[in-house]
Amino acid sequence: VIAKLACQFKSRALGVGTPILLIAVLASGCETDSYPEDLVYPPRTDQLVVDKPKQDAQRFDRPGDFPRVLFPDLEESDRKKLLADPGKMNTELHGELNKLLVDLFGKPARPAVDFFFFREKDLKDLEKHGIPAPVVSKLKPLKDQIFTAEKAFLDAATKLLTEEEARLHQTELLARARVLPTLDRETLRLGSTIYRHQCLHCHGLSGDGRGATAPWVNPHPRDYRQGIFKFTSSKQEEGERKPRKEDLVRTITEGIEGTSMPSFRLLPDEQIGALASYVIHLSLRGETEFAVIRGDFEGKLDDSLSPPERVRSAAEESLTNYAGRWRDAQDVDKNLIQPTRTRVEQGTTDKERKAFLDSAVRGWDLFRKQGDAGCISCHTDYGRQAAYKYDAWGTVVRPADLTTGVFRGGRRPIDLFWRIHSGINGTGMTAFGKKAPDQQGGMTDSQIWDIVNFLQVLPFPAMHGEIKLENPEETAAGEKAGAQ
Amino acid sequence: VRKFWSILFGVTMLGAFLLFALAPAMGWSLPKNVATFGGDVDNLYYLILAITGFFFVLTEAILVYALWRFDGSRENKAHYIHGHHTLEVVWTLIPGVILLVLAIVQIRVWAEIKFQKNMPKPDGKTQQIEVTARQWEWRIRYPNRARMEEWEKHPDTALDFGKNPHIDDVLLANEIHVWKGGSEPEQRHNVLVHLRTLDVIHSFFLPNLRLKQDALPGKVIPVWFAVTEHNTERDSKIGRWVEINYDPATGKARDPSLPVPIWELACAEYCGTRHSMMRGRLFVHKDKDDFKEWLKWAEDEQNRSKAVAAR
Numbered sequence: 001v002i003a004k005l006a007c008q009f010k011s012r013a014l015g016v017g018t019p020i021l022l023i024a025v026l027a028s029g030c031e032t033d034s035y036p037e038d039l040v041y042p043p044r045t046d047q048l049v050v051d052k053p054k055q056d057a058q059r060f061d062r063p064g065d066f067p068r069v070l071f072p073d074l075e076e077s078d079r080k081k082l083l084a085d086p087g088k089m090n091t092e093l094h095g096e097l098n099k100l101l102v103d104l105f106g107k108p109a110r111p112a113v114d115f116f117f118f119r120e121k122d123l124k125d126l127e128k129h130g131i132p133a134p135v136v137s138k139l140k141p142l143k144d145q146i147f148t149a150e151k152a153f154l155d156a157a158t159k160l161l162t163e164e165e166a167r168l169h170q171t172e173l174l175a176r177a178r179v180l181p182t183l184d185r186e187t188l189r190l191g192s193t194i195y196r197h198q199c200l201h202c203h204g205l206s207g208d209g210r211g212a213t214a215p216w217v218n219p220h221p222r223d224y225r226q227g228i229f230k231f232t233s234s235k236q237e238e239g240e241r242k243p244r245k246e247d248l249v250r251t252i253t254e255g256i257e258g259t260s261m262p263s264f265r266l267l268p269d270e271q272i273g274a275l276a277s278y279v280i281h282l283s284l285r286g287e288t289e290f291a292v293i294r295g296d297f298e299g300k301l302d303d304s305l306s307p308p309e310r311v312r313s314a315a316e317e318s319l320t321n322y323a324g325r326w327r328d329a330q331d332v333d334k335n336l337i338q339p340t341r342t343r344v345e346q347g348t349t350d351k352e353r354k355a356f357l358d359s360a361v362r363g364w365d366l367f368r369k370q371g372d373a374g375c376i377s378c379h380t381d382y383g384r385q386a387a388y389k390y391d392a393w394g395t396v397v398r399p400a401d402l403t404t405g406v407f408r409g410g411r412r413p414i415d416l417f418w419r420i421h422s423g424i425n426g427t428g429m430t431a432f433g434k435k436a437p438d439q440q441g442g443m444t445d446s447q448i449w450d451i452v453n454f455l456q457v458l459p460f461p462a463m464h465g466e467i468k469l470e471n472p473e474e475t476a477a478g479e480k481a482g483a484q
Numbered sequence: 485v486r487k488f489w490s491i492l493f494g495v496t497m498l499g500a501f502l503l504f505a506l507a508p509a510m511g512w513s514l515p516k517n518v519a520t521f522g523g524d525v526d527n528l529y530y531l532i533l534a535i536t537g538f539f540f541v542l543t544e545a546i547l548v549y550a551l552w553r554f555d556g557s558r559e560n561k562a563h564y565i566h567g568h569h570t571l572e573v574v575w576t577l578i579p580g581v582i583l584l585v586l587a588i589v590q591i592r593v594w595a596e597i598k599f600q601k602n603m604p605k606p607d608g609k610t611q612q613i614e615v616t617a618r619q620w621e622w623r624i625r626y627p628n629r630a631r632m633e634e635w636e637k638h639p640d641t642a643l644d645f646g647k648n649p650h651i652d653d654v655l656l657a658n659e660i661h662v663w664k665g666g667s668e669p670e671q672r673h674n675v676l677v678h679l680r681t682l683d684v685i686h687s688f689f690l691p692n693l694r695l696k697q698d699a700l701p702g703k704v705i706p707v708w709f710a711v712t713e714h715n716t717e718r719d720s721k722i723g724r725w726v727e728i729n730y731d732p733a734t735g736k737a738r739d740p741s742l743p744v745p746i747w748e749l750a751c752a753e754y755c756g757t758r759h760s761m762m763r764g765r766l767f768v769h770k771d772k773d774d775f776k777e778w779l780k781w782a783e784d785e786q787n788r789s790k791a792v793a794a795r
Binding site: 018198201213233254255257260262263265266267268269270271336337338339342343345346348405411412413414417449456457459460462463 | 492619620621623630648649650651652655656657658659731732733734735736757758761762763764765785786787788789790791
C-alpha cells in the first residue's frame with residue numbers, strides 16, 4: 001500500500017511539477033547585464049610588487065602557478081624583499097582605506113571617479129574649450145583645490161560665478177574638472193557593463209589581471225592596479241607615463257597579436273570608448289590603493305592626523321598626482337610623440353624601393369652594433385633566443401622574437417616607432433629616442449625609422465637577399481662572439 | 485488524471501507544430517541567403533526537413549494516440565512483438581532507402597562546394613584571402629592593391645598567396661571584405677579562402693552563405709564562395725565602410741524601421757571559454773572599385789607613419 005501511495009504521489013508531483021518548472025524557467029528570463037548593486041570591489045589581498053630583481057628569469061611560470069607564485073625562480077628570501085603583503089597593513093587604516101575607496105570610486109554597478117580639481121594649466125586650457133576668459137578668471141580661486149564630490153565642486157564653482165554663467169557652463173566645467181572629460185558616471189556605467197561581459201573573465205573584477213582564465217594564459221592578463229600600461233604614445237618621463245586614451249582604444253580595437261587578448265573591432269565605438277574609460281577608472285582606483293598601502297609600509301603617512309584623515313590625505317595626494325599624469329598624457333600639443341622626420345617608405349618605383357632597403361640596412365647596423373641601439377643585446381638572435389626577464393608585475397616576459405612578424409604593440413610603422421622611441425612601460429624595453437632634439441644620447445628620429453624599416457623587412461626571408469641579410473643566424477652568432 | 489500524460493504530450497506537440505508554422509513569419513527561420521550555392525543548400529535543407537518532419541509528426545501522433553488509448557484503464561496485458569521479422573525489415577529498409585536517396589541527391593551540391601577540383605583557381609580574377617583562426621578571433625590577410633594588379637597581369641604569380649605572405653599584405657581582425665558578383669557562372673566573383681588555425685580546431689561558419697568548414701591545426705584548407713548581394717557602403721561622415729543603415733557609434737540601426745544587414749562570421753566548433761564571442765562580420769562591397777577604395781584605406785591605415793587621433 002505504501003509503495004503504491006509513493007508511486008501515485010511521485011507521478012502526481014511530476015505531472016504538476018514539470019509544467020510549473022517549465023513556466024518558471026521561461027518567466028525568469030535572462031538576468032540583467034550589469035553587476036549586482038550590492039557588489040563591492042574586493043580589497044587588495046595579493047602581494048604588492050615593490051621592486052624588480054636584478055637577475056634574469058630562467059623560464060616562464062608553469063601554467064596554473066600564477067598568481068600564487070610571482071617571481072617564480074627566486075629564493076623565498078629574495079622574493080620577500082620584492083613583495084609586500086597588504087594583509088600586514090594596520091587593520092584600522094586598511095578599513096578606512098576600503099571605506100574611502102568606495103567613496104571615491106563607487107561600486108562595480110555604479111562606478112565613479114568622484115574627484116574634481118583644476119591645476120593652473122587646466123584653468124588656462126578652459127578657454128580652449130569654449131569657456132569665456134572672464135569666467136575663467138573668476139574661477140581662479142579654485143586652483144589646486146580638490147573636491148571629492150560632484151556637488152561640492154559645483155557649489156564652490158557656482159559661488160564664484162553669476163547664476164547664468166554657472167548654468168551655462170556647468171556641463172563643460174564638470175567635464176573639465178574631472179580627471180578626464182569621459183570619466184562621467186554614465187560612460188563608466190556603460191563601461192562596467194561591457195567590461196563584465198567581455199573582460200571580467202581574464203582581467204578580474206577590480207582589474208587585477210587575476211580573472212578565472214588568468215593562470216592559464218601567457219602572457220597573463222594586464223593588472224591595471226599598478227597604473228602601468230605597456231603601449232603608449234605619450235612623451236612623459238619613464239615611470240610617470242600614462243597612455244593616451246587613443247592608445248587604450250587601439251589596444252581594445254585591434255587586440256594584441258601573439259597574446260590571448262583578442263580584437264574587439266566590431267563592438268560599437270561608444271562601447272569601446274566606455275571600456276577605455278572604465279579601465280582608467282580601475283587603474284586610478286588600484287593605483288591609489290597601492291600607493292596608500294605602500295605609504296603605510298614605508299612610514300610615509302602623516303602620523304599627526306587621525307586614521308581616517310591620514311588615509312584620506314595620502315589617497316588624495318596620490319590621486320591628484322596620478323590624475324594629473326593622465327590629464328597631461330592626453331595633451332596632444334605637448335605630450336603626443338610625433339616623429340619629426342618622415343619615414344622612408346617602400347614606394348612604387350625602383351628608386352624609392354632602393355631608398356627603403358638602404359634605410360633597412362642602416363637599421364640593421366644599428367640593431368646589431370653595441371653602443372648604438374644595440375637591440376641585439378636583449379633581442380638575442382633577433383629575439384629567437386632572447387632571455388627570460390621579469391617585468392613590473394612580477395611575471396616573466398621575453399624580449400620579442402622579431403622574426404615572426406608578430407608585433408604586440410601593433411604593426412603600423414608609427415606603433416614600432418613609439419615602442420622604440422619611448423620603450424615599453426614596465427618591462428626592460430627602455431626608451432631609445434630623444435625626448436628633445438638637443439638631448440645628448442638617444443637615437444634621432446631618422447635612426448628610429450631605419451630600425452623600423454629593418455623590423456618590417458626582417459620577418460620576410462624573401463627580402464633578406466635584397467639587403468644581404470642572407471644568414472641572420474651566423475651574423476647573430478658572430479656578433480655575440482664579438483661582444484664577448 | 486489517467487489521460488493526463490497523453491494530454492500533456494499532445495498539447496506540447498501541438499504547441500511545437502504551431503511554433504514551427506509561425507517561425508518564418510516571426511523571422512526565426514533561416515537568415516537571408518546571399519551566396520550563389522546557398523539556394524541549393526537550402527533546397528536540400530527543406531527536403532530533409534520535409535522528410536524528417538513527416539516522420540516526426542507521424543511517430544508523435546502514434547505515440548500520443550497510444551498514450552491516450554492504452555492509459556491503463558483497461559485490464560488487458562500488453563503483448564510483445566520482439567523478433568517480428570517483417571516489422572524489423574520494414575523499419576530498417578525505409579530509413580535505409582531514404583538515406584540512400586538523400587546521399588545521391590546531395591552529391592552534386594556537395595561536389596560543387598567542397599571538391600577541390602571544382603574550386604576557383606588562384607588566378608588574376610579570383611579574390612584570395614587568408615583567414616587565420618585563433619582563440620578567439622579571426623585574423624584576415626589581404627593582398628594589397630599592387631599585388632592584386634600583379635595577379636591580373638601575370639595570373640601565375642597568384643599561386644603563392646597562401647604560402648608566401650608579403651611585407652605589404654594587409655592584416656585585419658574579424659572583418660571579411662569581398663565584393664559581389666552576378667549569379668550566373670560567368671559573372672560570378674569568386675573568393676578563395678585559405679583557412680588556417682593557430683591553436684585548436686575552429687569552424688569557419690558564414691550562415692548567410694550557408695558555408696561551414698572546420699579549420700584544423702597544421703592544415704591550410706581551401707574554401708570558396710561567391711556572393712550575389714552587397715551590404716556595405718562608405719559612411720562619408722566618418723570615412724569608414726560599414727553595413728548599410730548601421731551606425732558604428734552606437735551599434736544600432738540608423739533608421740530603426742529598416743533592417744541592418746549584418747552578416748555574421750561565427751566559430752561553429754567549441755574552442756574554449758570565449759567561443760561564443762569569436763565573431764566576425766562579412767562586408768560585401770557593391771563592386772571591385774568600392775572594395776579597392778576600402779583596401780586603399782586599410783593599406784594607408786596599416787602603413788601609418790604619423791600620429792593622428794584614432795577613432
